[in-house]
Amino acid sequence: MNAQGHVKDPKLAEAGVNRIEWAEREMPVLRQIRARFERERPLRGKKIAACLHVTTETANLMLTLKAGGAEIALCASNPLSTDDVASALVHRYGIATFAIKGEDPETYYQHIGATIDIHPQFTMDDGADLVTVLHTKRGDAIQHVIAGTEETTTGIIRLRSMAREGALKYPILAVNDAKTKHLFDNRYGTGQSTIDGILRATNRLLAGSAFVVLGYGWCGRGVASRARGLGAHVIVTEVDPLPALEAVMDGFRVMPAPEAVKQGDIFVTVTGNIHVLGLEHFRSMKDGAIVSNSGHFNVELDLDALRKEAKSVRTVRPFVEEYTLPGGKRIFILGEGRLINLAAAEGHPASVMDMSFANQALGVEYLLTHAKELKANVYPIPVALDQEIARLKLEALGVRLDTLTPEQIAYLASWQQGT
Numbered sequence: 001m002n003a004q005g006h007v008k009d010p011k012l013a014e015a016g017v018n019r020i021e022w023a024e025r026e027m028p029v030l031r032q033i034r035a036r037f038e039r040e041r042p043l044r045g046k047k048i049a050a051c052l053h054v055t056t057e058t059a060n061l062m063l064t065l066k067a068g069g070a071e072i073a074l075c076a077s078n079p080l081s082t083d084d085v086a087s088a089l090v091h092r093y094g095i096a097t098f099a100i101k102g103e104d105p106e107t108y109y110q111h112i113g114a115t116i117d118i119h120p121q122f123t124m125d126d127g128a129d130l131v132t133v134l135h136t137k138r139g140d141a142i143q144h145v146i147a148g149t150e151e152t153t154t155g156i157i158r159l160r161s162m163a164r165e166g167a168l169k170y171p172i173l174a175v176n177d178a179k180t181k182h183l184f185d186n187r188y189g190t191g192q193s194t195i196d197g198i199l200r201a202t203n204r205l206l207a208g209s210a211f212v213v214l215g216y217g218w219c220g221r222g223v224a225s226r227a228r229g230l231g232a233h234v235i236v237t238e239v240d241p242l243p244a245l246e247a248v249m250d251g252f253r254v255m256p257a258p259e260a261v262k263q264g265d266i267f268v269t270v271t272g273n274i275h276v277l278g279l280e281h282f283r284s285m286k287d288g289a290i291v292s293n294s295g296h297f298n299v300e301l302d303l304d305a306l307r308k309e310a311k312s313v314r315t316v317r318p319f320v321e322e323y324t325l326p327g328g329k330r331i332f333i334l335g336e337g338r339l340i341n342l343a344a345a346e347g348h349p350a351s352v353m354d355m356s357f358a359n360q361a362l363g364v365e366y367l368l369t370h371a372k373e374l375k376a377n378v379y380p381i382p383v384a385l386d387q388e389i390a391r392l393k394l395e396a397l398g399v400r401l402d403t404l405t406p407e408q409i410a411y412l413a414s415w416q417q418g419t
């Protein structure tokens with residue numbers, strides 16, 4: 001490993017370039033930001049450590065930040081990186097990248113450490129592992145950090161808990177909370193790519209199957225609606241009354257997990273919580289149940305307990321492991337319980353990452369001038385940025401808005417006029 005990066009194989013670079021360019025075609029908002037960054041160079045002289053899924057879309061974000069003048073070190077936010085993209089970033093685009101698909105936990109944390117070694121002024125995180133390492137093991141580098149951004153619901157939950165305990169040392173912009181992020185990336189991105197991962201791994205027909213979605217946040221909503229679109233009978237489990245009620249009125253059956261596990265053929269966890277499916281659940285499932293996770297970390301399925309209980313475990317096709325329980329029941333676990341959309345498919349499509357990463361790029365630019373006004377806390381993306389990203393996306397899609405008449409503007413500003 002050297003300062004230029006640590007990737008699997010330089011020979012993969014060309015394939016990576018082709019795929020990065022393919023994604024770029026679907027990222028018009030980021031392309032516009034990149035063109036402006038090239039002219040204005042707002043990030044000149046700034047160092048950014050980024051810990052994101054190393055995908056073709058992330059590569060386009062890195063190129064945008066580089067166009068803005070930033071020096072970047074990128075590492076993976078879990079072991080599911082794409083080796084061709086990582087290789088292209090190092091060997092064609094000169095962006096220091098530390099990511100190898102399937103890397104073990106030790107290498108994963110060495111890679112995070114390598115990004116911190118550049119002594120960044122900004123962090124860009126997906127799940128908050130980079131921020132956690134900086135705060136717990138790399139206090140030496142924290143004095144240089146001005147601010148950061150966080151991509152996911154999971155990361156923001158961790159960071160809010162750090163802020164509550166007074167442990168957070170610099171301000172973070174919650175990219176996930178922008179409407180142009182979670183309403184599209186979490187819902188349509190996770191929705192489509194999770195189904196894509198399950199289908200690529202299993203080639204199963206969803207029509208007519210009992211499909212259980214555990215968690216009805218924005219990701220759960222997306223997965224449930226796409227599974228229904230393919231003809232599955234969708235069951236939702238929830239712990240929060242409001243989303244549970246929404247799931248009921250959206251037309252799904254809602255029930256506790258111990259009941260759902262008896263009925264389901266295919267399961268997806270999308271809660272952000274630990275051990276959502278544990279041994280008791282696995283024991284109650286039907287023979288042949290297919291179980292996957294699309295929450296950020298691989299903690300939602302208690303696979304240690306399942307492994308201990310199983311008489312045997314074998315790989316029956318790529319991304320599918322068969323666990324045989326005493327008594328002969330078989331449970332199929334997809335992608336070792338890691339994000340199935342990145343393990344067996346390619347993550348969210350570029351068109352939604354376009355908006356998520358526009359938030360990242362404009363978020364860092366915002367922090368350049370505003371970080372000094374912020375305390376060490378978690379902040380929303382300014383509404384004006386969110387609206388600007390929606391406007392640019394609509395423009396790129398060729399969709400025009402209606403306009404208010406002067407009478408309507410006056411009506412909305414007044415309160416005297418009723419019926």
Ligand code: ADE
Binds near residue numbers: 053348350
């Ligand atoms: N998270 C989910 N899908 C992703 C993608 N395509 N790129 C980066 N992060 C992601």
